[in-house]
Amino acid sequence: MASTSTEGVPVPEGFVLHTENTSHLLLDANAAFLNPVQEFNRDLSVASIRVWSEELNRKKEEQWRKTQEQKLKKKAKEHSAKRLKEDPSGADTTTQSKEAETEELLAPSNPPTYHPYRFTLLEALSATGLRSIRYAKEIPLLKQVVANDLSPAAVEAIHRNVNYNGLGDTITTAEDGSTKVTPGKVKINEGDACSLMYQHREERLRVDAIDLDPYGSAAPFIDGAVQAVKDGGLLCVTCTDLSVLATNNYPEKCYSNYGGVSLKAEYCHEAALRLVLHAIATSAARYGRYVKPLLSLSIDFYLRVFVQIDSSPMEVKRLLPKTSTIYVCPSCQTFYDQPLGRVIEKLHEKSGSVNYLFKTQQNVVPHKCEECGTGLHVAGPMWNGPIHDSNFVEKVLGHLETNFDRYGTATRMKGMLTVAKEELNTLFYFTPATISSFFHCQTPSLDNIASGLLNAGFKISRSHAAPGSLKTTASIVDVHDIFRGWIKNNPVNLDKLSINSPARALLAKEPRFLADFTRHPDSVTSSSKVKLVRYQENPTSHWGPGRKATGKRKRSDEEAAS
Numbered sequence: 278m279a280s281t282s283t284e285g286v287p288v289p290e291g292f293v294l295h296t297e298n299t300s301h302l303l304l305d306a307n308a309a310f311l312n313p314v315q316e317f318n319r320d321l322s323v324a325s326i327r328v329w330s331e332e333l334n335r336k337k338e339e340q341w342r343k344t345q346e347q348k349l350k351k352k353a354k355e356h357s358a359k360r361l362k363e364d365p366s367g368a369d370t371t372t373q374s375k376e377a378e379t380e381e382l383l384a385p386s387n388p389p390t391y392h393p394y395r396f397t398l399l400e401a402l403s404a405t406g407l408r409s410i411r412y413a414k415e416i417p418l419l420k421q422v423v424a425n426d427l428s429p430a431a432v433e434a435i436h437r438n439v440n441y442n443g444l445g446d447t448i449t450t451a452e453d454g455s456t457k458v459t460p461g462k463v464k465i466n467e468g469d470a471c472s473l474m475y476q477h478r479e480e481r482l483r484v485d486a487i488d489l490d491p492y493g494s495a496a497p498f499i500d501g502a503v504q505a506v507k508d509g510g511l512l513c514v515t516c517t518d519l520s521v522l523a524t525n526n527y528p529e530k531c532y533s534n535y536g537g538v539s540l541k542a543e544y545c546h547e548a549a550l551r552l553v554l555h556a557i558a559t560s561a562a563r564y565g566r567y568v569k570p571l572l573s574l575s576i577d578f579y580l581r582v583f584v585q586i587d588s589s590p591m592e593v594k595r596l597l598p599k600t601s602t603i604y605v606c607p608s609c610q611t612f613y614d615q616p617l618g619r620v621i622e623k624l625h626e627k628s629g630s631v632n633y634l635f636k637t638q639q640n641v642v643p644h645k646c647e648e649c650g651t652g653l654h655v656a657g658p659m660w661n662g663p664i665h666d667s668n669f670v671e672k673v674l675g676h677l678e679t680n681f682d683r684y685g686t687a688t689r690m691k692g693m694l695t696v697a698k699e700e701l702n703t704l705f706y707f708t709p710a711t712i713s714s715f716f717h718c719q720t721p722s723l724d725n726i727a728s729g730l731l732n733a734g735f736k737i738s739r740s741h742a743a744p745g746s747l748k749t750t751a752s753i754v755d756v757h758d759i760f761r762g763w764i765k766n767n768p769v770n771l772d773k774l775s776i777n778s779p780a781r782a783l784l785a786k787e788p789r790f791l792a793d794f795t796r797h798p799d800s801v802t803s804s805s806k807v808k809l810v811r812y813q814e815n816p817t818s819h820w821g822p823g824r825k826a827t828g829k830r831k832r833s834d835e836e837a838a839s
């Protein structure tokens with residue numbers, strides 16, 4: 278028997294209703310298409326795209342007002358010139374009426390109105406259509422979203438769900454019997470994501486935003502996506518292949534997918550984000566385009582990045598110094614950052630303009646780890662620039678503050694975004710527990726290490742990518758010196774260390790300064806009070822990356838509904 282949804286719309290026989298936020302899904306045996314744990318990803322995406330679209334509209338409105346002002350000024354100028362030509366002495370009109378005429382031209386009593394910019398979005402891999410449906414319902418400035426999938430079974434599900442949510446095309450019949458189709462907010466397409474995006478390469482056919490949320494790697498879709506987004510547009514990318522991106526088990530695969538080699542260290546999740554940003558930035562650069570990361574998060578079993586894309590030959594050149602190879606010590610995880618190039622700014626005395634020269638970079642990396650003497654492993658190249666835009670993150674947080682009830686995962690969103698907003702723009706993070714394991718010492722508290730770094734004049738922040746982690750402007754050698762200072766008061770029992778242990782080499786070095794662990798007032802920031810939830814709580818049977826849909830009905834309808 279058909280049951281009834283919360284809104285009174287009957288649920289057809291053989292389906293179960295799944296509700297996420299504003300949107301309802303009719304699930305059948307293809308429930309594998311839906312990963313409820315990705316609600317956080319979808320919530321975050323709704324909020325980020327909404328804020329980005331409002332910002333885009335604000336910029337468009339600002340530009341529109343400027344253009345209007347210029348147009349009015351031009352009109353008033355032309356009007357005065359015409360009058361002067363017709364009546365050079367100005368004898369036949371009073372000064373007052375002349376002024377009123379010009380005033381009316383400059384500030385018309387019936388001024389043109391600005392129509393908010395409504396944007397287009399392409400969801401290249403849509404599965405059930407849930408994401409597109411939520412975007413259509415929850416982002417006011419969205420004009421149209423294209424929900425695309427390769428699988429006929431998925432497209433069937435998208436049709437069902439779009440109609441169930443009242444977002445399909447509406448057909449009206451006129452008195453003369455003719456029919457008119459009004460397109461719904463969600464346009465459905467069955468096809469290959471890349472083919473579809475390549476159809477939008479031409480400048481006039483580009484879309485404002487693209488969402489890539491595949492199973493596994495987004496790498497095959499990046500080239501199409503960076504070309505199909507308008508200037509000032511947004512690209513949202515999920516990658517779930519962390520076994521490739523955040524371990525060094527498959528360096529060859531990481532290199533062929535992302536053009537960089539992954540690394541094995543506790544900061545592997547930030548490196549994974551930087552590898553994905555590298556792949557997007559280098560793909561975009563091929564077409565004279567550059568990326569500005571707005572928000573890049575490592576969450577549960579996946580990564581999600583939001584980048585803005587624009588065209589600029591000069592910014593494309595700047596990608597070289599924003600790219601680094603990283604050398605990692607496999608024993609103590611000390612890393613050395615080797616940028617691929619540098620930029621020299623030269624002021625042209627006469628014109629006052631600045632010339633930029635791009636040069637190769639000298640090798641800054643020693644042959645072996647200077648901390649423990651172990652040979653180094655090569656990782657990257659990867660993006661070394663900022664991974665978030667703190668102004669953007671602040672705006673998303675502001676939106677969340679006033680719309681807290683709209684998001685099922687609002688508390689987690691607030692935590693992640695608060696930490697991301699404050700994150701220092703430095704490479705990588707560490708946790709006191711891991712560094713202590715290399716020194717074989719007692720683990721100091723986060724506050725102790727934070728205070729030690731702050732008292733030595735360095736800045737600190739947390740990293741969203743690991744609970745209990747710190748980022749700092751200090752080098753890893755400075756961090757080690759803080760630990761050496763800690764060990765002076767909390768000695769390590771050397772008897773337990775083998776003669777070849779890298780810990781002996783770490784402990785043998787004298788610190789270059791004596792750490793001061795007096796509690797520093799800034800050791801507790803708003804983000805350090807956040808209890809990061811690295812993994813979403815209450816994992817369900819759908820926990821983890823989804824599996825590929827086969828399009829075949831694997832279970833009976835009764836089983837699916839149970």
Ligand SMILES: C[S@@+](CC[C@H](N)C(=O)[O-])C[C@H]1O[C@@H](n2cnc3c(N)ncnc32)[C@H](O)[C@@H]1O
Pocket residue numbers: 310311312315319401402403404405406407408425426427428431468469470471490491492823826
């Ligand atoms: C992880 S699911 C998408 C989940 C969805 N974005 C959401 O938030 O619920 C990935 C989808 O990509 C589709 N897919 C895989 N390869 C594709 C391709 N080359 N073109 C279009 N769709 C593809 C699969 O059929 C599957 O439905």
Ligand SMILES: [Zn+2]
Pocket residue numbers: 606607608609610611646647648649650651779
């Ligand atoms: Zn080392």
